[in-house]
Amino acid sequence: MALVGNIRDFSLSDFLSLVDRGYKTGALHLSYNDQMARLYFEKGKLLLAARRPEDEKPELLVRLGVLNADQVAQACRLLAERGNGLTLSQILIDTGLVSADRLQQALMSHTEQSVYGLFAWPEGDFLFEHNQRPAPDAPLAPTPISIDHLIMEGVRRIDEWERIRDRIPSTDLVPRFLAPPGEKLKGMRLAPDEWKVFARINGRDTLAEIAQKTGLSDFDVCRAVYGFLTAGMLELVKRQRVLAAGMPPVEQPRLKKSLVNRIINRIRSM
Amino acid sequence: MQTVKMVISGAVNAGKTEFIKTISEIEVVSTERRATDDTRLIKKETTVAMDFGRIAISDDLVLHLFGTPGQKRFDFMWEILAEGMLGLVILVDSTRPETFRETNRIIDFFVSYRDTPYVIAANKQDRPNPWSPEELRLALRQPPHIKVLPCTATDRESVKNVLLELLYVIQERSED
Numbered sequence: 001m002a003l004v005g006n007i008r009d010f011s012l013s014d015f016l017s018l019v020d021r022g023y024k025t026g027a028l029h030l031s032y033n034d035q036m037a038r039l040y041f042e043k044g045k046l047l048l049a050a051r052r053p054e055d056e057k058p059e060l061l062v063r064l065g066v067l068n069a070d071q072v073a074q075a076c077r078l079l080a081e082r083g084n085g086l087t088l089s090q091i092l093i094d095t096g097l098v099s100a101d102r103l104q105q106a107l108m109s110h111t112e113q114s115v116y117g118l119f120a121w122p123e124g125d126f127l128f129e130h131n132q133r134p135a136p137d138a139p140l141a142p143t144p145i146s147i148d149h150l151i152m153e154g155v156r157r158i159d160e161w162e163r164i165r166d167r168i169p170s171t172d173l174v175p176r177f178l179a180p181p182g183e184k185l186k187g188m189r190l191a192p193d194e195w196k197v198f199a200r201i202n203g204r205d206t207l208a209e210i211a212q213k214t215g216l217s218d219f220d221v222c223r224a225v226y227g228f229l230t231a232g233m234l235e236l237v238k239r240q241r242v243l244a245a246g247m248p249p250v251e252q253p254r255l256k257k258s259l260v261n262r263i264i265n266r267i268r269s270m
Numbered sequence: 271m272q273t274v275k276m277v278i279s280g281a282v283n284a285g286k287t288e289f290i291k292t293i294s295e296i297e298v299v300s301t302e303r304r305a306t307d308d309t310r311l312i313k314k315e316t317t318v319a320m321d322f323g324r325i326a327i328s329d330d331l332v333l334h335l336f337g338t339p340g341q342k343r344f345d346f347m348w349e350i351l352a353e354g355m356l357g358l359v360i361l362v363d364s365t366r367p368e369t370f371r372e373t374n375r376i377i378d379f380f381v382s383y384r385d386t387p388y389v390i391a392a393n394k395q396d397r398p399n400p401w402s403p404e405e406l407r408l409a410l411r412q413p414p415h416i417k418v419l420p421c422t423a424t425d426r427e428s429v430k431n432v433l434l435e436l437l438y439v440i441q442e443r444s445e446d
Contacts, residue, residue: 260440
């Protein structure tokens with residue numbers, strides 16, 4: 001079943017986060033006015049981003065200066081001969097037409113730039129087709145690209161409080177890492193202000209206190225934290241569950257099991 | 271006579287009225303009340319639509335179902351409804367991702383300062399292109415222990431299942 005929606009309502013960085021956390025495989029089709037884009041994912045990582053149909057063809061490698069036309073033709077012939085589940089990228093590397101590093105570097109850069117452009121779209125219909133894969137001759141990055149830093153880049157472009165407030169309703173909240181952030185950080189490139197915020201996260205200081213200590217505005221701190229949240233690195237907690245006004249948290253009434261069982265039996269019998 | 275209360279919440283058009291109608295033993299009462307908060311300053315008279323259903327458990331025990339008003343301006347009613355509730359069903363229209371942000375706001379409101387037992391019902395699973403419960407869990411950023419259940423609010427068995435799953439959560443927390 002396809003997932004459909006509009007990035008006006010469910011932002012692209014939110015969708016990338018969903019793909020990342022859900023280890024999704026498939027193709028995300030996006031359209032806005034006369035523009036299109038198609039992003040292919042494998043187990044939550046990005047294989048290819050195409051802003052036009054030609055970006056899914058082997059000739060992209062000529063445009064990127066990785067190969068010449070003869071080399072592309074040779075690789076395509078070999079792919080047709082060998083087939084058998086191989087991809088163009090595998091053929092290129094196996095035959096030594098290009099090194100894995102060079103191919104990765106060129107395609108990663110192209111893919112990132114393609115995705116960054118999408119964050120400028122104010123809206124656009126999306127459709128995610130589960131398990132749709134690119135054609136075998138599509139120029140895929142040899143190592144699928146982690147999308148954490150793409151999410152961060154998307155978040156950097158957010159200039160509206162409203163979206164951030166949805167997830168960060170108050171600066172009295174305390175950001176706390178979910179686990180040692182080392183692994184997640186590997187593929188991520190942070191801006192200096194984001195590093196400042198990152199370094200101040202200690203599980204005790206509130207967002208307001210971090211803003212005070214870093215000299216950044218509440219908005220800048222919240223935007224950076226929104227990025228870390230979206231990338232699944234941390235959570236926000238209330239400071240020891242004590243309300244600002246000094247009120248204790250509301251305790252739920254403890255019910256007798258026998259009473260709950262009576263309700264369960266009644267509902268079952270309906 | 272003891273009464274216990276469950277609250278059914280969700281964004282506008284998530285299916286709250288339908289959900290209560292499907293299971294209630296009485297015809298669902300949609301109340302119209304005058305708002306008493308500062309919406310009065312904007313509009314002299316405004317009304318709050320709220321759904322109310324009832325299930326008799328036994329001669330001395332009744333379960334009340336309250337549907338919250340979906341519109342943002344009636345948030346003040348949520349606090350009142352949340353008082354002493356047994357548990358909460360959050361309904362989501364699985365076909366409208368544009369309502370997911372609002373749904374998150376509602377969850378945050380009810381769950382932040384209370385240890386409320388709740389489940390999420392992924393409603394309208396019978397419509398074209400619904401987001402699956404697992405996809406909704408990711409979109410709503412719910413942890414694995416929160417139940418996200420498929421639901422069709424017009425189907426009695428489906429509604430029963432959601433209520434039962436919520437009751438099992440409540441049962442785990444109840445005392446012997």
